[in-house]
Amino acid sequence: MPELLNSHKIPKIYVYTEPQYKTAEWEGKRKGQGFLKIGFTTGNVENRIRQQFPTNKPVDNPFEILLEEVAIRKDGTFFSDKDVHRILRKNGVEERTTQGKHTEWFECTLEEVEQAIFAVKNHKTTFTERRMDFAMRxxxxxxxxxxxxxxxxxxxxxxxxxxxxxxxxxxxxxxxxxxxxxxxxxxxxxxxxxxxxxxxxxxxxxxxxxxxxxxxxxxxxxxxxxxxxxxxxxxxxxxxxxxxxxxxxxxxxxxxxxxxxxxxxxxxxxxxxxxxxxxxxxxxxxxxxxxxxxxxxxxxxxxxxxxxxxxxxxxxxxxxxxxxxxxxxxxxxxxxxxxxxxTYTDEQREKNNWDEKQGENPYLELPQMVMMTYQMPEEIRAIALLGEYNEFNLNEFFKAKEEGGLCKFAHEAEIVNWLNLLRGQYKPSTLDELKIGKKPPMPYSDIRLLSALSHTFWFLPSVASCKAMGDLLQKHPFYKEYKVIVCAGNEAGMGVEALEPVRRAIGNGFDTKTITLSCGKLTTGVTVPEWGGIFMLRNTSSPETYFQAAFRVQSPWTVRNPDGVNPNEKKIVKDTCYVFDFAPDRALSQIAEYSARLNAASKESPEKRVEEFIHFLPVLCYDGSTMELINASELLDLVISGTASSMLARRWESALLVNVDNPTLIKLIENDKAMEALSRIEGFRNLNKDITTLVNKSEALKKAKQENKEDLSKQEKKQLTQEEKEIKSKRKEIQEKLLKFATRIPVFMYLTDYREQTLRDVITQLEPELFQKVTGLTIPDFELLVSIGIFNEQIMNSAVFAFRRYEEASLSYTGLTKHQELLVGGFNTKLPRIEVENLGR
Incomplete structure (x- = not known):
């Protein structure tokens, strides 16, 4: 190794410019603007540049550093600025000279300098536009x-x-x-x-x-x-x-x-x-x-x-x-x-378990997510309690409409109270809250959160609510300090066009503060490293929507060589990011559903997957008095205990429980025993004919669409559209018939008391006669239909565990402890009770 490196000095190429040269027109043969100085040092870059300014300038920083790059090749050898200069000249870049002497000032772009450095590092003599050479993780x-x-x-x-x-x-x-x-x-x-x-x-x-x-x-x-x-x-x-x-x-x-x-x-x-x-x-x-x-x-x-x-x-x-x-x-x-x-769990697990002997941890810059849920004070919640179960409705709370060109919230006074609540300045009015004397960490008051939330994304229900919130924030004595970007409506631009105003407002991210308001834009396909938190301020029952938006804030934010000591070192600015939710029941339900469905091939129980997920994505819940970190068992109990039994029953009416796509139906048609089994159930007598008709029509329609694409008359196209509607209707009819069978399974759960076994084992081994009486199917028939794939075991498993937990919570609430078995069974999996009780503890 050369002596230069043994002295612990790191060779660096640096590039800077001065204000008067930043936009100066090139004087040589090429057209362009901007002169760049390219130098070399083994010390501090900023100190080295300052040495080139012997007299004080009228500004504190008379130069702008554009690039610092380690001057070491992959084979361990180092190079100097002279090597970079040579490549630039060879590729037609002109250098400014004074009385025939080199000045190291070049008429070129920063990208061309980067191309030259890449060429030197890879022992090449010509520019290449391809400067990325990282390997796969x-x-x-x-x-x-x-x-x-x-x-x-x-x-x-x-x-x-x-x-x-x-x-x-x-x-x-x-x-x-x-x-x-x-x-x-x-x-x-x-x-x-x-x-x-x-x-x-x-x-x-x-x-x-x-x-x-x-x-x-x-x-x-x-x-x-x-x-x-x-x-x-x-x-x-x-x-x-x-x-x-x-x-x-x-x-x-x-x-x-x-x-x-x-x-x-x-x-x-x-x-x-x-x-x-x-x-x-x-x-x-x-x-x-x-x-x-x-x-x-x-x-x-x-x-x-x-x-x-x-x-x-x-x-x-x-x-x-x-x-x-x-x-x-x-x-x-x-x-x-x-x-x-x-999955997120896989990523964070690898981040924690990375062996430094393998080199730099490639996951280190990916921040950990933390979810914080808050129960609204009763007087704020009261105006948005809607629905059959009197649940807090975010869309109602943030409802707004446009009048006379201005957008205004329907519940503006309560939303002002909510904004003050985020500041920790809303005064509780209930005696219990006053007795506790403890304030939960609020996003814009707790110093630990405030420092991480210079830039946030607020996910609202509508364009009108975004505009109304924008107006409200700009009038608020605290939030008016933030640059508010209303990223909603046609005027905000479509797709990636909507990102530019956000980028301009954020700038370098360190000396600005922003709040981006959106009801759909920028929730997928974009990266804003500076976003440190997202406020989920709208209803959504879809985990796709919820977590596509939530993961926007998990983008890494790093800066290279922040202190000028080691130019190859990256400083991680954001090691934690936050999801804030003000409808706790919804938030916990999304966590439970998302984590249980992350890996469909996993053999672990849904509870185990929830446990591991929230180990890496901690969930803190504020229930109106205290804020606590909850474990998997508590999370699932809260989700289920907050769910009415009628809602659990509706899980068994979900279309996801049965598969009626063509490949599955073809398997069913081709199996005579399976068709005979279904025909023995009341309401399934004509199913054979219906399925055959559906499959044949679907295949014929597919063939007709692939052939004669351009030669069809309007009447023929209209006929194809009508046939497509008939096929869709027939598929739905078959699906509903199969669901009638699925809805009988909860009845069987109520009638059997074998909780320690999986429901499938109970059906096939312990109480086959009871199952046949309830459903009309023999055990061989049932096994055959499951093997074909008519029934979705994953969804059934989730529904059974939901029933078990609801039943357990109900019994505990009444003081009964009917079930003390060591195992708790789902549909096709079971879990030790002690493990369930100790999940996350």
Whole structure:
């Protein structure tokens, strides 16, 4: 090692400019502006630059440091500024000279300097636009490994369908980079990326055009390089909006700009942000608060849902990407060997367990999340208690409407009280609260929270409520110190356009304070590192919506070389981020549902998954008197005890309990014994005929759509649309018939007292006669239907545990201790009681 490094001095290349040179026009042959000084030091960069200013300047900082970079190659050798100068000159960059002498001032951009440094580090002599050379993290490499093995071992002749695979991976997994690595591994040359959120285009393009691993790849998109302009011999990625590609013209044909997409036989079609494509159920809740123009642009007129079987494109493989693909998992669209899972729990576990011998911890900069829930004071809650169960309704509380061009809250006085509550300045009026004498940590009063919340995101119910809140904050004596960005409505811009005002307001993040108000924009596909907390101020029953928004604040915020000592060192500015919720029942329910569904392939019980999840995402609950950290058992008890028995019963009416997609129904038709079993149940006599008709019509419709796409008359198209409606209606009818069977299972739970066994064991081994009397099915019949996949065991398991907990809570409340078994059974799994009682403690 050279003596320079042995003396503990680190060689650095630095770049700076001065105010008078920042926008000065270039004087040489090239057109541009801005002169940059490129130097070298082994000491403090700022001190070294100041040495170049022998006389005091009229300003404190007469220069602006633009870059500090360690001047060490990967092989351990170091280089100097002279090496960088040489590369710049070789590539046509001109240096300013004084009387023929070098000045180290160059007419170039900062990007060109970065390209020159990258070239020197990699022993190259020419510029390259590709300066990213990081390797895959362990989980990314594992995703490529298992996915490529699945695709390579898949047999189309055996399965009679195109293979598909799902990456259930949270934000910050690095899906674009990893997907491209999979493409290289598979030897793909033609990849189509269809996204349900066009705002993510930048991340797909950046990784492909900037990383050295994809030097030969080309990026095609509507707003950039066109397909006709690429080299057909080199691999390419075509990025497009799902809505744009699959929507038809007014005449029913393919849009002219998308004709090539339909003609190419793709190696793989990647569907990004797939949770937005599950239109069948209530995934439109992801857009439900956004303005109509945004909905139209993102969801598309007349586009009801995505169906792989009716895809009008040809491909050898499908790859689905989503951080919250719960509907796809619940609907049985993917089998266990077709899913790679990477969750928040996985990430934080690796962060905690990283072995420093392996090098720098790649997860260290990913902040831990903390949820804080608050029970509103009674006098504030009272005005928004609605519904059958008299629950606090956030949409009602923050309801606003526009009058005369101004937006105003319906309950403005109470919202002012709430804003004061966040400051810790709202005075409680109940005797119990006064007796306690303890104040919970409030977001804008507790010093520990206040320092972390310079920049926050407030998720509100509507455009009107965002505008009303913006006006209210700007008039408030405390919040007016914050720059408030109303990111809602047409005037805020669509998709990624809405991000620019936020970025401008935040600036460097250190000397500004901001509050961003939104009802849908910027909740997916964007990164704002400075956001330290999110306020969930609207109703949502969808864990997709809730956690897609919540994970916005988990983006890393780091700065490089903040103290000038080690330029290769990054300082983590944000190691913790916060989710604030003022409807505790809703918040805890979302946590329970999300954590239990994170990994559909997990063999652990839902309770165990909740326990591990809140170990890494602590939940603090303020119940009106004290704020306590709760454990998994307490969380689930609160969720269930706050749920009426009638609501539990409705779990057994959920459409998620049964699978009625074509592959499952075909399996059912092809199994004579299964069809006979169903026919023996009252109400299922004609099911055989109904299912056969449904499958045949679906296949015929699919074939008709794929053929003669452009040759159909208006009457034929109308007929196809009518047939599609009939198929949907028939599928729903079959689903409802199967659900009638599922609704009988709670009756069986009430009649049996074998709590220590799984319900499936009770059914098949302990009380088969009772089960047959209640449901009409014999045990062999039941086992057969379960094996075919008609019933969703995962959802049934969750519903059984919910019943067990509700029953247990009810008995404990009355002072009874009827059940003391060592085990508690779900539908197909069981857990030691002592483990349940000690979860999280």
């Amino acid at each position: 362990p989980e990314q490499a594992q995703a490529v490994k298992v996915t490529s093995e699945y695709f390579k071992n898949f047999s189309y002749e055996r399965e009679h369908k195109t293979p598909h695979f799902l990456w259930n991976a949270k934000m910050r997994f690095g899906k674009t980079f990893t997907a491209y690595q999979l493409a290289k591994k598979m030897g793909w040359k033609k990849v189509l990326v269809l996204t349900f959120k066009p705002a993510v285009q930048n991340s797909w393009e950046t990784d492909l055009v900037n990383h050295v691993d994809f030097a030969d790849w080309q990026f095609v998109c509507r707003t950039g390089t066109q397909y006709k302009d690429i080299d057909p011999k080199k691999p390419f990625v075509w990025f497009a909006s799902f809505q744009d590609v699959l929507q038809k013209t007014d005449a029913g044909g393919i849009k002219p700009r998308n004709e090539e997409i339909h003609c190419i036989n793709w190696d793989c079609i990647i569907l990004d942000e797939y949770h937005f494509g599950a239109w069948r159920d209530s995934a439109k809740d992801l857009y439900d608060a956004e303005d109509k123009a945004e909905q139209k642009k993102q969801a598309g007129d007349g586009l009801e849902y995505y169906d792989e079987e009716q895809m009008p494109l040809t491909t050898s493989a499908y790859l689905y990407l989503s951080g919250t693909p719960f509907r796809a998992l619940n609907n049985g669209e993917f089998l266990e060997d077709q899913i790679f899972n990477w």
